[in-house]
Amino acid sequence: MPDESLLVVSAHVGDFVWRAGGAIALYARRGHHVDIVCLAYGERGESARYWRMGMSLEEVKTARRDEAEKAASVLGAEIHFLDANDYPLVETPELLNRVAAIYREIRPTVVLTHTESDPWNKDHEAAHRLALQGRIIAQAPGYAGEGDPLGAPPVFLFEPHQTEYSGFMPDVLLDITEVWDTKLEAMHCMEGQTHLWDYYTDVARRRGVQARRNSGPNLGLATETMGEAYQRVYPQVASELS
Numbered sequence: 001m002p003d004e005s006l007l008v009v010s011a012h013v014g015d016f017v018w019r020a021g022g023a024i025a026l027y028a029r030r031g032h033h034v035d036i037v038c039l040a041y042g043e044r045g046e047s048a049r050y051w052r053m054g055m056s057l058e059e060v061k062t063a064r065r066d067e068a069e070k071a072a073s074v075l076g077a078e079i080h081f082l083d084a085n086d087y088p089l090v091e092t093p094e095l096l097n098r099v100a101a102i103y104r105e106i107r108p109t110v111v112l113t114h115t116e117s118d119p120w121n122k123d124h125e126a127a128h129r130l131a132l133q134g135r136i137i138a139q140a141p142g143y144a145g146e147g148d149p150l151g152a153p154p155v156f157l158f159e160p161h162q163t164e165y166s167g168f169m170p171d172v173l174l175d176i177t178e179v180w181d182t183k184l185e186a187m188h189c190m191e192g193q194t195h196l197w198d199y200y201t202d203v204a205r206r207r208g209v210q211a212r213r214n215s216g217p218n219l220g221l222a223t224e225t226m227g228e229a230y231q232r233v234y235p236q237v238a239s240e241l242s
């Protein structure tokens with residue numbers, strides 16, 4: 001694999017871990033640079049355990065930031081916090097310009113982000129729009145931001161929490177078996193959301209079964225394959241079909 005640069009646009013600090021931790025760890029292990037952008041900490045909407053413990057808003061944000069830094073370090077990625085507030089995450093022109101500037105600076109070759117639809121979490125939909133719109137305006141030669149126009153990095157949507165209700169139809173199953181222990185360690189950094197540890201272990205196991213079923217015996221995938229599912233936004237450009 002030539003030198004790649006993976007950009008993950010995550011609404012809140014937990015999202016990149018549950019949904020894309022395997023891809024992040026795989027890319028990092030292969031020597032590629034991985035940048036994670038957390039638009040918000042998930043301080044209001046995805047930190048119920050800390051609120052029940054009586055923490056203040058600032059304490060919750062600090063705790064979530066610490067968790068995310070630890071998880072990113074375990075996965076081997078660099079993490080950036082935009083602290084744009086959650087519930088709601090508001091798509092201001094300033095925030096969009098910050099995302100576009102990140103595209104032009106990092107110049108990713110692959111982008112991961114949320115699905116277009118998530119009826120339970122409109123922040124995730126906002127993150128999707130910011131990730132796509134930021135990429136599109138960064139491509140435009142007439143955009144006034146710094147740096148050269150961006151190319152066309154493919155965008156992959158990671159798995160939402162309630163898959164079928166969010167219109168998610170995976171067309172890529174990523175084998176993350178070799179980095180599963182790393183992803184699990186990163187998940188265990190997210191102490192504000194301990195209820196999700198088992199849930200996302202089950203998701204990975206289920207996607208692993210599907211990866212085996214679709215790979216044929218010649219690939220020799222292990223019995224205990226673990227997987228992550230992704231859906232492409234744009235067509236794959238290739239010179240061969242297999």
Ligand SMILES: [Zn+2]
Pocket residue numbers: 011012015042046121124
């Ligand atoms: Zn989230």
